[in-house]
Amino acid sequence: MGVLTMTGMTENTGAAALEVILELQGVEKAYGSGSTRTQVLDGVDFAVNRGEFICVVGPSGSGKTTLLRCIAGLMPPSGGRTLFEGDVVTEPPAKLAVVFQDYSRSLLPWMTVRRNIELPLKNKFARGERAERIEHALRSVGLAGKGDLYPWQMSGGMQQRAAIARGLAYQPDVLLMDEPFAAVDAQTRIDLEDLVLDIQREYNTTVLFVTHDIDEAVYLADRVVVLSGAPTTVSHEIPVDLPRPRDQVQTKLDPRFAQLRTRIFELIQNAKSSSVINRA
Numbered sequence: 001m002g003v004l005t006m007t008g009m010t011e012n013t014g015a016a017a018l019e020v021i022l023e024l025q026g027v028e029k030a031y032g033s034g035s036t037r038t039q040v041l042d043g044v045d046f047a048v049n050r051g052e053f054i055c056v057v058g059p060s061g062s063g064k065t066t067l068l069r070c071i072a073g074l075m076p077p078s079g080g081r082t083l084f085e086g087d088v089v090t091e092p093p094a095k096l097a098v099v100f101q102d103y104s105r106s107l108l109p110w111m112t113v114r115r116n117i118e119l120p121l122k123n124k125f126a127r128g129e130r131a132e133r134i135e136h137a138l139r140s141v142g143l144a145g146k147g148d149l150y151p152w153q154m155s156g157g158m159q160q161r162a163a164i165a166r167g168l169a170y171q172p173d174v175l176l177m178d179e180p181f182a183a184v185d186a187q188t189r190i191d192l193e194d195l196v197l198d199i200q201r202e203y204n205t206t207v208l209f210v211t212h213d214i215d216e217a218v219y220l221a222d223r224v225v226v227l228s229g230a231p232t233t234v235s236h237e238i239p240v241d242l243p244r245p246r247d248q249v250q251t252k253l254d255p256r257f258a259q260l261r262t263r264i265f266e267l268i269q270n271a272k273s274s275s276v277i278n279r280a
């Protein structure tokens with residue numbers, strides 16, 4: 001059943017996770033119609049194995065958020081399909097959670113953090129199980145004892161932790177994250193990156209993480225999916241063969257880290273220059 005009972009990997013190398021959990025088959029998305037029609041996604045194909053950490057990067061406007069919304073079932077693709085655990089996604093799958101960039105809008109300010117986390121669990125779990133899941137999620141993100149605070153009583157980093165806890169309390173098989181750390185300061189960002197790695201290990205969650213930040217992508221991922229410029233396809237998939245557990249200092253000093261980062265940087269620069277939308 002849930003993420004906690006799967007392969008039991010303690011170090012996620014990606015190699016042990018051979019079961020495909022998410023598959024994108026020719027996903028297309030166009031906005032507008034007639035002369036205003038813009039083809040953003042033009043047949044995006046890739047697969048994600050259970051327990052993998054995938055980062056998606058691409059030029060600004062290449063459709064990363066659009067892609068994530070299609071995967072999450074928040075928006076229908078214009079063509080192609082996404083399979084989640086073998087089923088075609090037509091609505092938000094129950095075992096998938098999304099964490100957005102804008103934590104200030106994703107938490108309800110009139111509810112305590114505990115109530116915010118509880119909201120998606122209501123009508124799904126009995127009160128006792130809800131309470132257990134909430135406390136476990138709060139502990140996992142370092143907010144034990146903070147459940148009675150309101151979002152506006154917390155720093156930006158704490159609010160984003162709370163938003164992550166809300167996703168985790170659901171114990172999703174897949175966690176989609178759309179530039180979740182773009183709005184926090186650099187030090188908090190580093191802490192949250194390591195938090196997400198710890199959580200992924202603890203829950204063995206599959207993570208699909210959209211980011212603008214190439215260093216962040218290389219630091220976190222088992223594999224980086226590089227998108228082309230719009231109309232967008234997958235330009236390259238780059239396996240990240242850096243050892244785990246990752247370390248903010250040692251990993252980034254590894255010459256392989258610099259090689260991977262340079263390679264991805266060049267790919268994105270090439271994609272930018274070939275983007276029809278960005279040139280328009």
Ligand SMILES: Nc1ncnc2c1ncn2[C@@H]1O[C@H](COP(=O)(O)OP(=O)(O)OP(=O)(O)O)[C@@H](O)[C@H]1O
Nearest residue numbers: 031032040058059060061062063064065066067277
């Ligand atoms: N609801 C919408 N209606 C019309 N066009 C849209 C809509 N949402 C996004 N677009 C357009 O689709 C393209 C891709 O947008 P999207 O936000 O998915 O890209 P992105 O790669 O996430 O961008 P960024 O890197 O800047 O966050 C952009 O040209 C954008 O203007």
